[in-house]
Structures are given as structure tokens and as C-alpha cells.
């Protein structure tokens with residue numbers, strides 16, 4: 006029996022990158038994965054490659070910053086499989102700019118997906134879990150920028166810190182139903198997006214204590230752990246996966 010045999014998992018923003026690897030690993034461990042991405046062709050490609058590896062995966066393309074779409078996604082998955090066990094609102098956007106230039110339009114976009122999208126997916130999924138009496142697992146996707154100041158990421162960082170507080174806050178309402186909510190805060194992670202910057206690996210290898218950025222596997226492994234029975238007594242927590250980056254501050258040697 007595989008670790009997640011017949012568990013129904015929803016992962017958003019999973020056409021590529023961290024979300025894709027999470028979806029792939031759950032499918033390899035026997036789960037039925039509902040994979041979402043904004044981009045239809047990426048959704049289709051991701052579903053095809055997971056299916057080719059022998060996984061059970063359906064694609065539901067659409068915008069998870071749209072609350073109506075989120076509710077429809079949850080309704081559809083619950084109708085198809087009769088339950089939802091694990092939900093990972095992974096989709097998130099980063100819009101870099103300095104604080105003094107940041108526009109209302111940019112801030113609204115980042116908040117709409119990262120906070121409002123995650124919040125209402127967690128809400129819709131929790132209602133279904135409670136209705137079905139499923140002791141489910143929810144995992145928010147934070148970032149080290151929710152912990153440490155990072156140039157041009159004030160808006161993004163505030164959304165990630167907010168998600169971690171949301172995970173802590175929901176412990177009050179969800180624990181009586183046996184639903185766990187935790188988070189992952191990845192540091193620099195090599196994905197299709199980040200590797201479009203040619204200096205990414207070299208730069209982060211220099212400034213990460215463990216000597217390299219994370220892989221999507223490093224992050225996905227933590228998602229599977231938090232969703233497993235091994236993490237049954239962990240709730241309200243966020244695990245930082247950053248090779249030690251947030252543990253240190255610049256030392257005198259960096260200026261000498």
C-alpha cells in the first residue's frame with residue numbers, strides 16, 4: 006500500500022515548478038491529484054506527464070485568484086471523488102518593485118492571488134472536509150520573504166507573512182474537526198521560472214549556508230511529510246526550507 010493511496014489532493018499553480026513536483030510526488034505515492042494551473046496547456050502537459058508515470062491525475066485549469074472559480078473547483082473535485090483529503094494553495098505571484106513606486110494595481114494583484122485566493126480555497130476545502138468528516142490536511146505556501154526583508158519584495162513578503170499567521174489562526178477553528186493546517190516557507194528554489202535568471206544558481210549557492218538553492222524535490226518532500234500521518238500532531242506551524250539562509254545575518258566578514 007502506497008503512502009497516500011486513494012487520498013484526494015488539490016494542488017494549485019502546479020503546471021510547473023514547486024506545485025508540479027508536489028503533485029507528481031503525491032501521484033507517485035498513490036494519491037488522486039486534482040492539478041490546477043492558470044495556463045491550460047501547462048495543465049494538460051503536467052497531467053499527461055504524471056499520468057504517463059502511472060499516476061492518477063486530473064487537470065482543472067483556471068484562475069485561483071477568482072473566488073467563484075475556487076468554489077467551483079472544490080465542488081467539482083468533491084463531486085467526482087466524494088471527498089478532499091489534502092489541499093495545497095500553492096499558486097502565488099511575485100511582483101518586484103520598490104515600496105516608493107509600488108502601485109495599487111500591483112499590490113491588489115499580489116494580494117488577490119496570494120492572500121484572497123489561498124484564504125478562500127482553504128475555506129471552501131474546510132467546509133467540504135467538515136461536511137464529509139475528513140480529518141484533512143491543509144498546507145499554505147509561504148516564503149522566506151515572510152521572515153526576512155528582501156529588496157523590492159515588501160508586498161510579496163507581507164502576503165507570505167499573512168499566510169503564516171492565517172495558518173496559526175485557523176488552528177482554533179479547524180482543530181476541533183481534526184483538520185491540520187501548516188505551511189512551508191521555501192527559500193530560493195530552482196524552478197523553470199527562477200532558472201531563467203542565468204546567475205540564479207551561482208548567486209544563491211554563494212549566499213546559502215548549505216551551498217545551493219533548494220530543488221523542487223526538497224520542497225515537495227516537506228509537503229508530503231506535513232500531509233502524512235507522521236505529522237498528525239503538528240498544526241499551525243510553518244517549516245522554513247532554505248538551506249540555512251534565514252538563520253544567519255550578514256557578518257563583519259561580508260564588509261571586510
Ligand SMILES: NC(=O)c1ccc[n+]([C@@H]2O[C@H](COP(=O)([O-])OP(=O)(O)OC[C@H]3O[C@@H](n4cnc5c(N)ncnc54)[C@H](O)[C@@H]3O)[C@@H](O)[C@H]2O)c1
Nearest residue numbers: 018020022023042043068069095096097148191193194198
Ligand atoms: N521558486 C521559489 O524560489 C519560491 C521561493 C519561495 C516561495 N515560493 C512560492 O512557492 C509557490 C510556487 O512557486 P513557483 O516558483 O514554483 O511558481 P511559478 O511562479 O513557477 O508558477 C507556477 C505556476 O503557477 C501558475 N499560476 C500563476 N498564477 C496563477 C493563478 N492565478 N491561478 C492558477 N495558477 C496560477 C503559473 O501559470 C505557473 O505555471 C508560490 O506560492 C511562490 O510564492 C517560491
